[in-house]
Amino acid sequence: MAIATISEIEKKVGLDTYAVENEGIGGIIKVKVSDFRVEESFKNIGLDPKGRFSVIQVTLRNWETNRFINRFARELKISRNRIWFSGTKDKRAITSQLMIVDAPIHKIEQIELNDVKISYIGRTHKKLKFGEHQSNKFTVIVRGCAKINGEPMSDDEAMENISSIISEMEQKLGPDIFPNWIGPQRFGGIRAVTAEVGVHVIEEDFEMAVNTYLGMESQFENEEASNFRKIWNETKDIEKCLEIIPQRLNYEKKILFELKKSNNYISAFKTLPNNLQLMFIHAVQSKIFNKYLASRINSNLSLKKPSEGDIVGHLTEKRNIDINSLAIVENETKNRIERNCELGRLAITGPLPGYSNIIAKGDSGKLEDKIISEMNYNKDSWQIEKIPRLSSSGSRRALTSSYSNLIIESCSKEVEENESKVWNEGPKEGDRWNPEGASIKFKFELPPGSYATVFLREIMRSPINHY
Numbered sequence: 001m002a003i004a005t006i007s008e009i010e011k012k013v014g015l016d017t018y019a020v021e022n023e024g025i026g027g028i029i030k031v032k033v034s035d036f037r038v039e040e041s042f043k044n045i046g047l048d049p050k051g052r053f054s055v056i057q058v059t060l061r062n063w064e065t066n067r068f069i070n071r072f073a074r075e076l077k078i079s080r081n082r083i084w085f086s087g088t089k090d091k092r093a094i095t096s097q098l099m100i101v102d103a104p105i106h107k108i109e110q111i112e113l114n115d116v117k118i119s120y121i122g123r124t125h126k127k128l129k130f131g132e133h134q135s136n137k138f139t140v141i142v143r144g145c146a147k148i149n150g151e152p153m154s155d156d157e158a159m160e161n162i163s164s165i166i167s168e169m170e171q172k173l174g175p176d177i178f179p180n181w182i183g184p185q186r187f188g189g190i191r192a193v194t195a196e197v198g199v200h201v202i203e204e205d206f207e208m209a210v211n212t213y214l215g216m217e218s219q220f221e222n223e224e225a226s227n228f229r230k231i232w233n234e235t236k237d238i239e240k241c242l243e244i245i246p247q248r249l250n251y252e253k254k255i256l257f258e259l260k261k262s263n264n265y266i267s268a269f270k271t272l273p274n275n276l277q278l279m280f281i282h283a284v285q286s287k288i289f290n291k292y293l294a295s296r297i298n299s300n301l302s303l304k305k306p307s308e309g310d311i312v313g314h315l316t317e318k319r320n321i322d323i324n325s326l327a328i329v330e331n332e333t334k335n336r337i338e339r340n341c342e343l344g345r346l347a348i349t350g351p352l353p354g355y356s357n358i359i360a361k362g363d364s365g366k367l368e369d370k371i372i373s374e375m376n377y378n379k380d381s382w383q384i385e386k387i388p389r390l391s392s393s394g395s396r397r398a399l400t401s402s403y404s405n406l407i408i409e410s411c412s413k414e415v416e417e418n419e420s421k422v423w424n425e426g427p428k429e430g431d432r433w434n435p436e437g438a439s440i441k442f443k444f445e446l447p448p449g450s451y452a453t454v455f456l457r458e459i460m461r462s463p464i465n466h467y
Contacts, residue, residue: 013286020172038093195283
């Protein structure tokens with residue numbers, strides 16, 4: 001498998017377009033683990049002292065959510081399906097979120113894991129649904145701001161560019177609004193593997209799906225992981241790969257053990273967590289959404305002002321689309337819908353296609369149809385007969401999202417020598433950051449399902465591996 005370049009990855013996942021023209025500030029995030037903090041905000045948890053389940057607040061440092069859930073379940077000696085949480089969070093970060101656990105608090109309090117803090121909140125009868133929290137509060141530091149030519153950007157220059165981008169986005173989209181791109185995390189980060197696997201799952205070619213998950217190489221993985229993937233691609237030798245597989249590649253290890261045992265690629269695929277299996281389908285849908293959003297911007301179709309044929313939906317209190325309220329914009333309803341879009345009650349949507357999804361009409365419908373047809377998908381494509389629970393009826397997603405409580409300030413450039421390997425090694429060819437450049441701290445709040453990285457991407461304009 002050929003290793004994709006940065007620009008190829010960005011194009012593949014539809015993250016190669018911006019809302020407005022600007023140089024941006026460059027820079028890189030997550031230099032230090034503490035540079036990226038996120039805390040879930042809940043309106044009402046519904047505590048009940050007689051409740052069956054324990055409600056806990058979990059603060060993680062440098063833990064990927066799914067890996068923590070697996071480890072936590074193992075320590076508690078329960079199925080991971082007895083732990084409920086509202087959202088997955090970035091790994092290289094300090095994250096704080098609620099979890100509901102089907103286990104008594106005395107068992108939970110016995111668990112001690114490095115870089116994990118667990119606080120008991122109370123008891124409840126209710127399980128948490130995905131996306132149930134009210135918002136995510138972020139504090140993110142962008143370090144090493146740099147011009148396109150790699151020269152350091154001063155605090156004043158960075159602040160001027162930030163102000164210009166926010167002002168132009170406000171003129172084009174409205175106050176505190178930005179394009180609702182689906183971020184690189186959905187695609188497996190800088191390896192961008194999830195949509196590639198998803199393509200094969202939709203084709204029901206599970207041998208290719210497994211081989212892609214095991215073997216897709218990335219220039220950003222370490223030598224051990226790259227060597228493992230290279231050997232798998234060249235030999236498909238299970239025993240040899242089990243000998244050299246890095247310890248941290250637990251999912252890949254489970255796949256190999258299942259292949260060794262059964263030589264069944266569907267069984268091997270099913271060793272992955274159910275939510276990750278679904279993520280492969282969602283990643284393909286997300287790629288289509290991003291490509292549609294980019295095409296709409298490049299075609300000068302407004303993200304703010306609906307056109308005849310657009311599909312709009314009511315925005316909930318959490319600023320997400322109420323999927324049961326979708327309506328097609330028609331000539332006789334256009335003025336009323338346009339007014340409600342301006343008031344923030346309605347939003348224009350884009351496709352997350354599935355077997356029962358509706359497609360827009362008019363110019364926007366032609367764009368949707370073109371993108372989906374170019375990828376050779378139709379409504380039947382989303383019925384996965386070999387694993388029916390992966391079938392998707394489809395949905396719609398707002399083309400824009402909103403941020404609130406934005407605070408931007410300069411901060412110290414200091415990074416201790418042992419805090420960041422990337423920083424110590426310095427910028428490489430193709431990077432856009434400079435250790436002499438400004439460090440800017442952003443504080444803001446986003447609704448569930450919107451990505452801090454894509455909000456910052458509109459401001460930074462750095463390559464995808466800088467987020």
